[in-house]
Amino acid sequence: MHSFVYTRASGLRQALDAARRGGRYLAGGTTLVDLMRETVERPAVLVDIAGLPLRDVTLTADGTLRIGALARMAEAAAHPGIRAAHPVVCEALELSASPQLRTVATIGGNLMQRTRCPYFRDVTAACNKREPGSGCPAREGVHRTHAILGTSRQCVATHPSDLAVALAALDADVRVLGPGGERAVPLTAFLLPPGDTPHREHALGPGELITAVDIPPHPRPLRSGYLKVRDRRSLEFALTSAAVALHIRGGVIREAKLAAGGVGTVPWRLPAVERRLIGERPSNRLWSQAAARAADGARPLPGNRFKTELLKRTVERQLRVVGGGR
Amino acid sequence: MPCERPSTDSASVRPNRPEALSGPASRRVFLAATSAVGGVLAAGPAAAEAAPLNMEWAASAPEPSTCVTLTVNGERHTLTMDNRTSLLDLLREHLGLTGAKKGCDAGACGACTVLVDGRRVVSCLMLAVRLEGAEITTVEGLERGGRLHPLQQAFIDQDAFQCGFCTPGQIMSALGCVQEAHTGCAEEIREWMSGNLCRCGCYPNIVRAVEQAARGW
Numbered sequence: 240m241h242s243f244v245y246t247r248a249s250g251l252r253q254a255l256d257a258a259r260r261g262g263r264y265l266a267g268g269t270t271l272v273d274l275m276r277e278t279v280e281r282p283a284v285l286v287d288i289a290g291l292p293l294r295d296v297t298l299t300a301d302g303t304l305r306i307g308a309l310a311r312m313a314e315a316a317a318h319p320g321i322r323a324a325h326p327v328v329c330e331a332l333e334l335s336a337s338p339q340l341r342t343v344a345t346i347g348g349n350l351m352q353r354t355r356c357p358y359f360r361d362v363t364a365a366c367n368k369r370e371p372g373s374g375c376p377a378r379e380g381v382h383r384t385h386a387i388l389g390t391s392r393q394c395v396a397t398h399p400s401d402l403a404v405a406l407a408a409l410d411a412d413v414r415v416l417g418p419g420g421e422r423a424v425p426l427t428a429f430l431l432p433p434g435d436t437p438h439r440e441h442a443l444g445p446g447e448l449i450t451a452v453d454i455p456p457h458p459r460p461l462r463s464g465y466l467k468v469r470d471r472r473s474l475e476f477a478l479t480s481a482a483v484a485l486h487i488r489g490g491v492i493r494e495a496k497l498a499a500g501g502v503g504t505v506p507w508r509l510p511a512v513e514r515r516l517i518g519e520r521p522s523n524r525l526w527s528q529a530a531a532r533a534a535d536g537a538r539p540l541p542g543n544r545f546k547t548e549l550l551k552r553t554v555e556r557q558l559r560v561v562g563g564g565r
Numbered sequence: 566m567p568c569e570r571p572s573t574d575s576a577s578v579r580p581n582r583p584e585a586l587s588g589p590a591s592r593r594v595f596l597a598a599t600s601a602v603g604g605v606l607a608a609g610p611a612a613a614e615a616a617p618l619n620m621e622w623a624a625s626a627p628e629p630s631t632c633v634t635l636t637v638n639g640e641r642h643t644l645t646m647d648n649r650t651s652l653l654d655l656l657r658e659h660l661g662l663t664g665a666k667k668g669c670d671a672g673a674c675g676a677c678t679v680l681v682d683g684r685r686v687v688s689c690l691m692l693a694v695r696l697e698g699a700e701i702t703t704v705e706g707l708e709r710g711g712r713l714h715p716l717q718q719a720f721i722d723q724d725a726f727q728c729g730f731c732t733p734g735q736i737m738s739a740l741g742c743v744q745e746a747h748t749g750c751a752e753e754i755r756e757w758m759s760g761n762l763c764r765c766g767c768y769p770n771i772v773r774a775v776e777q778a779a780r781g782w
């Protein structure tokens with residue numbers, strides 16, 4: 240690990256100031272400290288924000304569910320308000336990392352976590368994300384866990400967050416505070432696909448701070464849930480995952496919101512599946528027909544071709560869990 | 566309050582006790598020092614030249630360090646440490662509390678689990694400089710007046726270890742698991758103890774030990 244100066248932010252303004260002068264936010268540290276030890280990250284100054292007052296979960300006047308960026312993953316997962324309205328969020332959180340990581344890891348840090356691509360984590364390897372222009376050894380090398388959707392010539396790494404998949408399905412916004420004030424960015428626009436600039440991963444400007452995640456009100460109550468498929472039962476990242484939220488009334492699907500994880504360079508919304516579901520009556524046949532479109536546009540590599548079929552089955556299974564089997 | 570140690574106190578990569586240079590610890594020190602050099606190499610040729618001198622150089626020009634007061638197993642400590650020091654290295658290398666183990670040093674095995682302000686955390690990813698005023702509990706702090714903690718006793722009763730390397734982390738994590746009341750059934754315990762790997766595969770007995778302790782809670 241390279242040495243660094245440690246500072247603790249006493250307020251939002253101090254945090255922004257310190258970051259504008261080149262400081263790096265430290266929330267739970269479960270991504271940053273790990274990558275600093277690998278010397279993938281080499282911040283000269285750490286700005287500890289864990290004590291800032293951005294930890295609450297609140298309901299705003301218009302019914303938006305606001306989760307503070309510094310709420311710990313464990314706290315958000317156990318929050319009765321979130322669980323009642325959006326179990327998919329709590330399930331995604333509880334299937335993430337481990338209990339002793341979730342006590343310190345934060346919601347904001349979770350969205351900002353870096354890819355688990357082994358070449359990215361190995362400073363002796365080439366990697367376009369870590370060293371722009373150095374190449375992408377994953378393409379020809381080990382890429383079993385890599386993305387099949389949203390990839391580019393430059394990078395095929397997945398975004399590893401489970402939470403982000405649930406939030407993408409629910410049309411959540413990321414609230415961002417900068418020198419010019421606060422703005423809301425849709426999560427699906429906040430995380431960037433690699434394109435020609437895989438080192439640019441998010442929409443934050445220099446020094447900007449995530450203050451909260453907003454889940455908008457859904458006037459039609461949603462049933463929701465998260466399914467994560469992985470190499471072992473727990474403490475493992477997704478090979479594939481599905482966040483499913485449905486509103487069914489009078490035996491007809493009125494609303495369908497789906498996103499997939501473990502397969503995209505960013506959390507992957509599934510509009511083709513959603514379109515196939517809306518206006519239809521739930522049935523096992525429908526789940527299977529709709530899920531058949533989950534991998535539309537996929538461009539797998541030789542080592543992760545299995546994900547195309549696995550994704551469809553993951554989506555089908557979770558449609559059955561949330562929408563009912565018949 | 567004055568610090569117990571001078572500010573040349575070391576990072577995890579540099580031994581602060583002479584005895585760490587001999588005996589079984591020397592290999593770890595060598596490996597750690599090597600990886601630090603690897604990191605410097607990546608920074609460019611100029612840094613690479615300086616790398617072999619790193620340890621001498623550090624002695625005369627201390628790395629950024631911070632004075633922190635924290636409580637470990639009820640005992641207050643004030644010490645100045647290199648900012649890079651993890652809580653795990655603070656416990657093991659500076660305070661001589663070697664109960665918490667270094668398995669992966671990356672948050673993925675749970676061997677280093679301790680309680681910070683009553684909640685279980687992986688100490689390998691926790692920078693010690695953040696812990697001003699914090700209360701740490703390690704496995705060494707569980708027994709009371711020579712009597713084992715019920716969880717320690719349960720691990721013995723249920724034969725919940727073989728080599729024992731993962732056990733301190735398992736016990737501290739189990740303490741969190743029981744306090745969080747995730748002990749409804751064996752399946753629940755398995756999931757909420759899944760942050761702790763056991764290379765010897767003692768999982769069924771570990772689950773039974775947690776069940777035993779939870780019954781008497």
Ligand SMILES: Cc1cc2nc3c(=O)[nH]c(=O)nc-3n(C[C@H](O)[C@H](O)[C@H](O)COP(=O)(O)OP(=O)(O)OC[C@H]3O[C@@H](n4cnc5c(N)ncnc54)[C@H](O)[C@@H]3O)c2cc1C
Nearest residue numbers: 266267268269270271336345347348349351400401449672
């Ligand atoms: C062994 C292991 C297994 C894991 N498994 C999973 C898993 O299965 N699923 C999953 O989703 N995740 C998993 N994770 C990742 C884990 O969830 C993240 O490390 C964690 O959520 C990051 O949050 P943090 O608060 O610790 O972030 P930090 O490490 O403190 O920060 C991460 C990054 O975000 C920036 N940052 C933090 N907060 C803010 C903010 N408010 N505004 C702007 N920037 C900010 C930091 O500067 C840094 O660049 C795993 C991690 C480990 C170590």
Ligand code: SF4
Nearest residue numbers: 356366367375394395
């Ligand atoms: S997939 Fe992306 S992160 Fe992995 S080596 Fe290629 S460029 Fe780097």
Ligand code: FES
Nearest residue numbers: 668669670675689
């Ligand atoms: S040593 Fe900390 S989790 Fe493995």
Ligand code: FES
Nearest residue numbers: 727729763764765
């Ligand atoms: S008892 Fe050997 S690793 Fe668990």
